[in-house]
Amino acid sequence: MALDYQKLLNPSQAAAVMQIDGPCMIIAGAGSGKTRVLTYRIANLLEQGVDPFNILALTFTNKAAKEMRARIEKVVGPEAKNVWMGTFHSIFARILRSEADKIGYPRHFTIYDTQDSKTLLGQIVKEMDLDDKLYKPNMVLGRISAAKNKLISVEQYLQDPVIKQDDEAALRPKIGAIYQQYALRCFKAGAMDFDDLLFNTNVLFKNHVDVLNKYQNIFKFVMVDEYQDTNYSQYLITRKLAAKERNICVVGDDAQSIYAFRGADITNILNFEKDYPELQVFKLEQNYRSTKNIVKAANSVIKNNKAQLRKDVFSENEEGTLIEVLKASSDNEEGKLVANSIYEDKMNQHLSYENFAILYRTNAQSRAMEEALRKLNIKYKIIGGLSFYQRKEIKDLVAYLRLTVNHNDEQALRRVINYPKRGIGDTTISKLINSAEESNHTLWEVVSNANSFLNTRIANPIETFAEQIKSYAVLAGKEDAFEAAKFIAKNSGMVEELYSDKSIEGLSRYENIQELLNGVKAFVEDPEREEKSLAAFLQDIALVTDTDLKDAKDEGESVTLMTIHSAKGLEFRNVYIVGMEENLFPSQMMITSRADLEEERRLFYVAITRAEKKLTLSYATSRYQWGNLRSCEKSRFLDEIDPQYVDFKFAASPAGSGDGTFGHVLERRSNLLPTPPRKTVATKYVAPADFKPSDTSNLQTGQRVEHPKFGFGAVTKLEKQDGSVKAIIQFEEVGEKTLLLSFAKLRVVS
Numbered sequence: 001m002a003l004d005y006q007k008l009l010n011p012s013q014a015a016a017v018m019q020i021d022g023p024c025m026i027i028a029g030a031g032s033g034k035t036r037v038l039t040y041r042i043a044n045l046l047e048q049g050v051d052p053f054n055i056l057a058l059t060f061t062n063k064a065a066k067e068m069r070a071r072i073e074k075v076v077g078p079e080a081k082n083v084w085m086g087t088f089h090s091i092f093a094r095i096l097r098s099e100a101d102k103i104g105y106p107r108h109f110t111i112y113d114t115q116d117s118k119t120l121l122g123q124i125v126k127e128m129d130l131d132d133k134l135y136k137p138n139m140v141l142g143r144i145s146a147a148k149n150k151l152i153s154v155e156q157y158l159q160d161p162v163i164k165q166d167d168e169a170a171l172r173p174k175i176g177a178i179y180q181q182y183a184l185r186c187f188k189a190g191a192m193d194f195d196d197l198l199f200n201t202n203v204l205f206k207n208h209v210d211v212l213n214k215y216q217n218i219f220k221f222v223m224v225d226e227y228q229d230t231n232y233s234q235y236l237i238t239r240k241l242a243a244k245e246r247n248i249c250v251v252g253d254d255a256q257s258i259y260a261f262r263g264a265d266i267t268n269i270l271n272f273e274k275d276y277p278e279l280q281v282f283k284l285e286q287n288y289r290s291t292k293n294i295v296k297a298a299n300s301v302i303k304n305n306k307a308q309l310r311k312d313v314f315s316e317n318e319e320g321t322l323i324e325v326l327k328a329s330s331d332n333e334e335g336k337l338v339a340n341s342i343y344e345d346k347m348n349q350h351l352s353y354e355n356f357a358i359l360y361r362t363n364a365q366s367r368a369m370e371e372a373l374r375k376l377n378i379k380y381k382i383i384g385g386l387s388f389y390q391r392k393e394i395k396d397l398v399a400y401l402r403l404t405v406n407h408n409d410e411q412a413l414r415r416v417i418n419y420p421k422r423g424i425g426d427t428t429i430s431k432l433i434n435s436a437e438e439s440n441h442t443l444w445e446v447v448s449n450a451n452s453f454l455n456t457r458i459a460n461p462i463e464t465f466a467e468q469i470k471s472y473a474v475l476a477g478k479e480d481a482f483e484a485a486k487f488i489a490k491n492s493g494m495v496e497e498l499y500s501d502k503s504i505e506g507l508s509r510y511e512n513i514q515e516l517l518n519g520v521k522a523f524v525e526d527p528e529r530e531e532k533s534l535a536a537f538l539q540d541i542a543l544v545t546d547t548d549l550k551d552a553k554d555e556g557e558s559v560t561l562m563t564i565h566s567a568k569g570l571e572f573r574n575v576y577i578v579g580m581e582e583n584l585f586p587s588q589m590m591i592t593s594r595a596d597l598e599e600e601r602r603l604f605y606v607a608i609t610r611a612e613k614k615l616t617l618s619y620a621t622s623r624y625q626w627g628n629l630r631s632c633e634k635s636r637f638l639d640e641i642d643p644q645y646v647d648f649k650f651a652a653s654p655a656g657s658g659d660g661t662f663g664h665v666l667e668r669r670s671n672l673l674p675t676p677p678r679k680t681v682a683t684k685y686v687a688p689a690d691f692k693p694s695d696t697s698n699l700q701t702g703q704r705v706e707h708p709k710f711g712f713g714a715v716t717k718l719e720k721q722d723g724s725v726k727a728i729i730q731f732e733e734v735g736e737k738t739l740l741l742s743f744a745k746l747r748v749v750s
């Protein structure tokens, strides 16, 4: 049955959906249905008889792609499955895999994650005898990444006089040399980092016109969501793909461009108009997501930006409640206020915790929120931060799997060559690395022929290890991913190693390994997967983005916590934007120029426009940063919102209190709380499942800590005694305890 687009869409949306031939662009405000238009546009193409294999839709997260696919499938049926839909990285990783030989890569190339890239850069800086304080991996990776996203190759980087001048002025003249070595090492290891996936796609299309032709014929219709956040490398890929048919449709919002720091380029929107003079432009002005108040407040904020395309966004939804502002005396207090408010709204308005999201500027802010939510027994999930796949034990097992599929994967090899311990010491590993360097072999080639490089006694365990890995490869060639992974987890000794550790953390690491194996099993049993090999599984997990993890471990009804960056495109009934303070939001690091401040303001605009019904902003007048208590000033962004949309009553300093603390107001809030049933709001401390103790060798008095049994507390005194250190800690719930640091499992929370 054909869809009634006139009913599902407003006239401009419907017009954009019906326009099939030729380039089109929709640059419109938040919540105006851009993503909805793309979804129905694909549905319409399919209804018109377009082959799903001829449609390419690029989204910002895999999760967005999944949702879009599910919606289309609902209306047009299972053929929606065959539409090419995904992030730039996942789609082009797939294409690179089938064309890898053309650019000299193995078919089963590894994808290095950011951590792998940084580790490798650290190793290179050390090998080159450079100052690691000057050449911090994070900074170097940022430079290399920026170069790659502008398609600047190693050769160009080394030759460009302007770049040379820049690096010299920054007293970092060796970045080019590091880039060169880094690219070489990745290539030798058969590995690509995230930026390479786009860079190499461009290389592929540039050097192999036949390949480009092939994909131009496949992708007769190209669509891009969140176009404002594409970088040059992505822009060029889409331009090349659409060059033949010119059926390209992009949607975005210049007011929501928030990735300039990663090379996203607003000029891509302007270029688009130049590239396609026959372009049709559609305007969408009605916001369907949020109340009038929220939309007007968002407009009043973004108006302060000079650099933006003028557009009016309005809402026909209800007026809605005013924006609430909460003022707290500290970050912990802020957590409490937010948690209380969530609890209260959930109870009074019969909502589900799924309706709530807490958004913050930096991941570190989640700590105070988590603490407060846990105390009220409110379930939450964190998107981003240290994700499942970044945990040590998971990375260890995944390294075994990667090494099985691609023996040359140097970072994986270095990670597991002596884990679990098999008597291959650091000196030996250094020797192997040097031998590889000197003889111009890969590390794996040296490892698998260790006898030719080292004496027999040292070489034997190394060769045994190599044989082991080779046998895994044989197995992985015959069995599916699950059988292979299960065998490798056991045979490598990892399972036994973790099982023998009976501590709480040891147990949770063991469970994480089981969880990973469950994931592999689900992958293998998914009827929609054609390829069930270990290599296919690895590709799947290499491209999990932070936001995708929302689905990874669904713990039922829970509040969502994430950075504003990961909230792009999403919507929640009630939204809290916390940490509305100068130097935090806008971020101190980001406001050295007007352009940076405008990017921060766009980020604020993105945050506001995630809310459907209720928006709450909060700030604290003091906050722990780097272990010190600092006083903070409220964010200038709060004053930029037109006050007629804001309710400051919760933030008003109580008359006559004079000290500016929030005691009275807190009380007022607490009075508003319905008396919670005792069971739900237990004061008893509950340790989180993933509790991880910190290194406490530098513990200071005054620091806040968390103990798996005693809960939260502050260190009041540290005493040295017979070489060990005793800490006296005042716990909030159980009072003072004296603990020996060498035994106590403490997590430092600030």
Ligand SMILES: Nc1ncnc2c1ncn2[C@@H]1O[C@H](COP(=O)(O)OP(=O)(O)OP(=O)(O)O)[C@@H](O)[C@H]1O
Residues within 6 Å of the ligand: 008, 009, 010, 013, 028, 029, 030, 031, 032, 033, 034, 035, 036, 037, 253, 256, 287, 288, 289, 568, 569, 570, 571, 609
């Ligand atoms: N014509 C319409 N009728 C009913 N609901 C609509 C209509 N258009 C959009 N919506 C709804 O409004 C909400 C926002 O739409 P959508 O997410 O597509 O907006 P967007 O422009 O992509 O927003 P963002 O800029 O945040 O990505 C969604 O819940 C969507 O289903």
Ligand SMILES: [Mg+2]
Residues within 6 Å of the ligand: 034, 035, 036, 569
């Ligand atoms: Mg959208």
